[in-house]
Amino acid sequence: MIVSGAPVLFKSIxxxxIVFVTMYxxxxxxxxxxxxxxDIPLIYFMQREIPDEYRGRVLSIGLSLGKMxxxxxxxLSGLLLNHIPAYTLPIGGGIVFLILNQAYSSKLNLEIHSKGYSVERN
Incomplete structure (x- = not known):
């Protein structure tokens, strides 16, 4: 996301x-x-590991949350565009996402056990 705002930063050059369009x-x-x-490995893993009777429910909840x-x-981005330049939205959003991801991933202890492999994070 941060990189998607980069072409506008080089506008002073x-x-x-056509260069901006090609870069974008x-x-x-x-x-x-x-x-x-x-997405492809994640969906494959979910379809393989979630039991058949729950698969539709789990996947539909995930898709519904994404669509909502x-x-x-x-x-929110429309409101923010009235106050800040457009290129700062993806840059700022990417930075916020990166910070939140780093903050919460250190607190998260994931243990994934599957049929053929296991992954543990220490």
Whole structure:
């Protein structure tokens, strides 16, 4: 997310608008690729480990929470755009996400036990 605001930061350098569009497209492509590399193994793991009678319920709750957050995020970003420049939203959001992720991951003790492997975090 932080990187998605980077093309605007280089606006003081005199380059063609095509360079900004190309840079933004490349950043979005790699962000999409990273999301796919995370989502596919996660969904595979969830489908494999969640029992059949609960799988639909668990996956629908997760998707519903994600869909409910989208309008809230759009409304909040619309309000913030009235007060701050547009390129600061993804940069600031990425920084806040990184800080929260680091703060809560140190408190989280995950133990994942599956049929063929186990992962423990110390």
């Amino acid at each position: 005199e380059v063609n608008k 497209c490349a950043i979005m492509f790699f962000l999409g690729l990273m999301i796919a590399l995370i 957050m989208q309008p809230i995020a759009l409304a």
